Amino acid sequence: MAKKLPADERRAQLLEAALMIAAEQGVDALTMRPLAADAGVSPGIVHYHFHDKDTLLTELGETQILQVNEGMRLAFGQYTEPSGLTGIPALEDLLRAGIRGLWPIVEATPHHQLLAYELTAQALRRRSAGNLAAGAIAERQYSAMDAETVAFLTLCATRADVTWITPVEQVARFALACMNGLVLRWLVDRDSAAALIALDDLVQILTSKAR
Structure with missing residues (x-):
């Protein structure tokens, strides 16, 4: 018992x-x-x-949001101290360290990464079937990740003493879209070396959006 x-x-x-x-x-x-x-x-x-599986999936989505956000916060928080550089070189250094800091978490949790995609797809399918509350989970998932990323990008820019040319919310949205694609590709081929090269390319693109 x-x-x-x-x-x-x-x-x-x-x-x-x-x-x-x-x-x-x-x-x-x-x-x-x-x-x-x-x-x-x-x-x-x-x-x-x-009460039913719908309720369970909704609660599970909320739990996944909290775990993903905590992982992002911990990874980003370790890599936002200036390294003696200033300006754009400092921003590039901070962004590379923070974004690469997420990768060990991805590699260590492939099943949970796949689950995040599954829960998002399930929520969107349930929304299409009329369950608006389920769809709100997917919206909250991305809104929460947006907020963590905006906070990280803002802190990096402040410490590097640079300004985002593009609104930081748009930069965050672009960065997360790229990260989602990179993680999904890695789940397919498990090519971490290629993923890290792509992450460095992402940093270069993000850096071009600041002055």
Whole structure:
């Protein structure tokens, strides 16, 4: 019999188990009974916390957003100290360090990277079917990543003493679109050397948007 836990702890435990199943086996494998078995609880407990799979996927999307944002924040936060350079060279150095700082996280979590794409696609499909709340998860996912990226780009520009020529929100949107494509390509071919070269190319393009 499962140990009785406070409702918030049980919910967190179930979400963590759901995240593991979905990351390792895909979203289609995530159903109530396997989740209950994996978490060591009855199906009734799972249904108590998550009325149906739609509700579970929505909650899982929220959890994924928090984890991705925390990873971005930690990676960017380690690489925003000036290195003695100033101006555009300093910006290039900061951007390269921060963006490359994300790559070890990507390499270490391929299943979770794939899950992020799956959850976005699922949310958009559910929105097309009329579930607007599900679609809002995809919007929140990108809005949250936009905010983290804008904060990073703004801090880099401030510390390098440069100004973004293009509005920083547009720079962030472009950077994330490129990163999404690079991660997806890496999931296909696992060519990290090529990915790092592409990341350096991205830094060059971003640097051209400042003065």
